[in-house]
Amino acid sequence: MTRRTQSRYIFDIEENSRVFRHQFFVNGVRRADCTTCESRVPVSEPYHHHWRNDVQDNRGHWIQIGPEEKDILNRIEDQAIEEFILCDGSTAARTNDFLLEAGMDAVPQLLRFLSYGTEKLEATVGFYVDVKKERMYYESSPLNIEHHLDIGEAVDMIFSMLLEKISNYVLLHQRVPLEACVIRRMKVTVKRFCASSKSNSCKLPLQYRVKNAAEVNENGSNKPDLKKLSETYLNQMDQHIPATLKINLYTFRVCSTSKELYAVPYLLRGDDVENTPTFIIQTDVVGDFQGLVEIRNIRKFLRMDTQDRVFECRQCQSHFVDRVHLALHKQISCGRNFMVWHMDKDAIELHENCLPLPKQYFKYDWVGLASKRV
Structure with a gap:
């Protein structure tokens, strides 16, 4: 269990300017000011002028969706695409880097894109794991994501619990640590619940x-x-x-x-x-x-939360320093419904009507698997 860096924001008045600062603290001691958040405007201007250039400066949390991206979303709906595959195309196995890129960037970006025009998403993540000449597929239980600003935390929780389950399983059955596993492919299953015109x-x-x-x-x-x-x-x-x-x-x-x-x-x-x-x-x-x-x-x-607080799950006695992670942990039932399947390592999966997502937008090689012909 790791402690997060605490932070706060303040406004300082310096001569004729109002300065916004985002400050980081570790164990109550100020460590640094965030350089990407700092903003300076004339003191007479309204507060929202601090944030009006966020999009131009690429400091906002929004994404851009144009006509081409909307066309992709329409194709995803028309072909009932709910499964998306991401593969690591490098020649050498690099499990740690692959998972880091996927968890921090690729999967959250995909989910933000798919959240456009929806009330919520139901997301499931699965890892294909090679260990000791065996191949297994580990899959999380579905997690509801009801706000696009929850996506990063949700992905972090799913990845953490999946890796914990994999580590325990291979240690018990294969007698090897997690570091012996190779993960080069994952599947993300997403059900989109589109917003209705009557929804408010x-x-x-x-x-x-x-x-x-x-x-x-x-x-x-x-x-x-x-x-x-x-x-x-x-x-x-x-x-x-x-x-x-x-x-x-x-x-x-x-x-x-x-x-x-x-x-x-x-x-x-x-x-x-x-x-x-x-x-x-x-x-x-x-x-x-x-x-x-x-x-x-x-x-x-x-x-x-600035005090030293620990939140305990009453079902499994896991401990968290963040109430959001505890809430997500409860939503996926403490990971009890995570599944594992043993696969033939030489088996080949064939999929028809695949939809490659444009790499110039997504930066990663995502492929959508259509569930019906068009």
């Missing part, structure tokens, strides 16, 4: 649902006012929101260095944080506005 779901990322569920009213206390407020925000995005609108708005950001999710001010109009209506701006995976979620207790909403 606006869920928070799991990190904030878990910590502050009792403090958030997802529908707002007054629906007509909330709808009007959303329309005002959309109409004034590139201009100044009317000064008569006494609200506080926050938005989500993801640190390019630590991949940490945090909420930052977008517009602050009320000094009385307890009584000023406060909302968090919700966007989809491409940055399009989805709605506003009312925050009942902004102090608790923004507060990060």
Whole structure:
């Protein structure tokens, strides 16, 4: 069990500038300031000017989807493609590098792409493992991902639990450590639950649902006012929101260095944080506005865990320092439903109607396996 680096954000006033800083702490001691998050604007400008260049500077957490990518999504739907294969094309086995690239980049990128236009994803990951002249296939149980900002944490949890299961299995049955295994191929199964026109779901990322569920009213206390407020925000995005609108708005950001999710001010109009209506701006995976979620207790909403706390799973007694990982761990039933199959190492899998995904967009050699002919 490893301890995460804790962090906080602050605003400093330096002469006529307001400076945003994201600071890292280890065991309560400040270690460094994040250079990728630092932002400086004139002190008279609104807070959202700190974040308005995130897309141009490639500091945002959104992806770009154009006509070609939308065409790929349509083909995935038309051919009922739910399984995607990723292979390591290098000549020499490099299991650690392959898993690192897949877990940090390739799989999260694929899931973010597939999350476009959906309410949630159901994802399953499987590894093809060669060890001592045997081949096995290990597969996780399905995990529901209900917000695109949860994808990184979800993939991290699935990979960690899969590798733990593989390590225990090969040590027990083959009497070898995990390092003796070679993994050069994986399969990701994804069911897309597309958003309907009647859906108005606006869920928070799991990190904030878990910590502050009792403090958030997802529908707002007054629906007509909330709808009007959303329309005002959309109409004034590139201009100044009317000064008569006494609200506080926050938005989500993801640190390019630590991949940490945090909420930052977008517009602050009320000094009385307890009584000023406060909302968090919700966007989809491409940055399009989805709605506003009312925050009942902004102090608790923004507060990060800084104390030494350990969360225990009552089912299997596993321990976590992060409530998000505990929640994901519970969602996949402590890994009890993970499966392993023994395969003929010389067997050849043949698939028809495959859809190679463009490498210039995905950077990796993903292939979609169609389940029906077109």
